[in-house]
Ligand SMILES: Nc1ncnc2c1ncn2[C@@H]1O[C@H](COP(=O)(O)OP(=O)(O)OP(=O)(O)O)[C@@H](O)[C@H]1O
């Protein structure tokens with residue numbers, strides 16, 4: 397607990413230091429504001445319309461989280477099904493792989509046409525980017541369980557279901573979390589890209605508006621919002637991983 | 648096999664003409680053995696002669712090839728009917744890294760459907776006997792090799808079945824810990840009255856622990872020598888230097904030597 401507090405303080409110190417260097421560099425080297433505005437200017441932009449940024453952050457966070465959660469659930473389920481039914485895996489996994497080679501942009505347009513400019517449509521795109529790595533890593537994790545460990549549980553009279561929940565899924569968790577960390581970043585990308593196909597709120601919308609208005613300050617403000625959301629979400633997943641897979645990836 | 652069968656009570660486990668083939672490898676060929684209730688039988692044999700294969704069959708994990716006879720508690724059965732019926736400890740401890748000592752020890756009971764609370768209470772009461780008092784909430788990565796092995800043994804004992812299969816439980820331990828664990832195992836065995844089949848590479852260990860030593864032939868595995876160990880119990884370490892012990896050891900070693908030579912020669916010679 398104490399170590400965590402110290403680490404948090406160190407991080408805060410680092411962020412403040414980076415901010416000071418930014419500010420000093422822009423002022424000191426006389427960097428023109430349309431290349432890189434001062435940090436204080438950007439922060440001031442937040443202060444002018446805090447509501448817009450806050451709403452955008454919330455909206456994008458909701459899309460990301462819903463897509464990520466659904467992608468995780470479906471990915472793990474797929475992994476388990478493919479693990480149990482190798483024939484199905486051999487039939488469907490190639491189809492999944494092909495589906496993943498479709499650039500998300502092309503797919504995004506379609507999803508927005510299907511579901512309209514809704515929160516749901518963006519969540520679907522975030523889901524699309526998350527479920528595949530989770531599927532693959534779940535399958536990988538389940539397949540890498542030591543067969544001697546499975547034999548031991550069988551000798552205790554364990555059913556396939558018991559073996560799955562008491563041995564195989566927990567053993568696969570380190571692998572699954574590798575995909576979840578990846579999915580945390582990808583789902584945010586999916587949500588922002590989804591917003592580019594048209595919406596009224598969201599970080600992606602703020603980015604587009606700033607671009608059309610050629611407002612570098614607003615653009616940077618939106619980028620900072622995205623960075624905040626991205627790192628926050630990634631840190632959350634990493635924290636959950638440390639809590640849940642406390643024994644480490646290797647025994 | 649020349650064993651007096653009629654005079655003894657009905658055996659807990661009867662194996663006759665057990666064979667097992669993996670592709671081109673004949674792992675077991677006509678293996679036969681009777682194990683009486685309460686008996687401690689040790690099995691020694693050259694590496695790769697089919698000892699673990701034998702255990703996998705008796706644990707129900709592998710089906711023997713057709714033609715062999717497998718009887719448990721007087722009833723002929725398929726190997727798979729033995730799943731959940733014998734208490735099996737494999738060559739490695741195979742503890743689950745996310746379960747602490749107590750929860751690892753009660754894994755088999757949990758799978759049987761026993762109440763977690765009752766199983767835990769039982770395990771907690773058993774900890775001192777296994778030298779694990781105070782370690783109940785430790786995780787496997789925090790334990791030494793000897794302790795992990797004792798947790799695995801405790802898991803095997805808590806899964807209360809008449810027949811226990813121990814596959815080289817002390818193989819990875821240093822000599823000192825090992826001899827301590829041997830005496831400790833005899834002590835626990837005498838108190839819990841189980842039937843034990845015990846695999847080892849160590850002839851001293853086989854004689855020191857067993858009521859009977861089974862020496863296996865080189866692959867394909869069969870019985871080479873069956874030697875009763877008529878040494879008094881409880882057994883103390885100084886037994887290892889007694890003339891009776893040495894005589895048995897001589898006999899067992901001769902048998903092993905012959906088989907080791909065979910497997911060495913067949914290993915170096917060109918395949919047929
Ligand atoms: N599942 C399997 N598939 C193919 N071959 C196998 C299988 N299990 C065992 N074997 C082979 O059968 C033979 C006997 O193996 P086993 O593990 O029973 O030997 P062991 O006596 O336990 O050896 P060790 O003393 O080294 O533990 C070996 O040659 C092994 O390669």
Ligand SMILES: [Mg+2]
Nearest residue numbers: 698699700738
């Ligand atoms: Mg073996």
